[in-house]
Amino acid sequence: MRYPTAISDLLGFRITAVGPGTASVEVTVDAAALHGNQQGTLHGGFLTELADAAIGTAHSTVVAAGESFTSIDIRATFLRPVWRGTLTAHARPSHSGRTITHYVCDVLREDGKAVANVTSTMMTLRGEGAAGR
Secondary structure: OOOOOHHHHHHOOEEEEEEOOEEEEEEEEEHHHHHEOOOOOEOHHHHHHHHHHHHHHHHHOOOOOOOEEEEEEEEEEEOOOOOEEEEEEEEEEEEEOOOEEEEEEEEEOOOOOEEEEEEEEEEEEOHHHHOOO
16 A cells, blocks of 8 residues: 555545555545635535545555556535535445445544545456556
């Protein structure tokens, strides 16, 4: 596992927990100063990137030496707005196969309320498919 990745370092993401196939990543946000959209709330793309970082970190714990992985899809459902505070993304597999693994990730505020639910599918690459990645 390579961490921090360049994007995680740039965005201030911090790993708070890692287990086999699971990960939690947190970040402190301020929509007015740095992370906002046109409506003045936290940008949905930022929330999706936070979840993607947690999911990628979770999947990196189950790939073997010589293997790599890639995202096939990602879908975010936004539940409530955020202006500032610390968010934590908790990723876990909902189904694990040899090549394809489906993940769910809950992004929570400090008070434990969900901000977004994100699902993603990861594909493990082997052999020539993993070369150079």
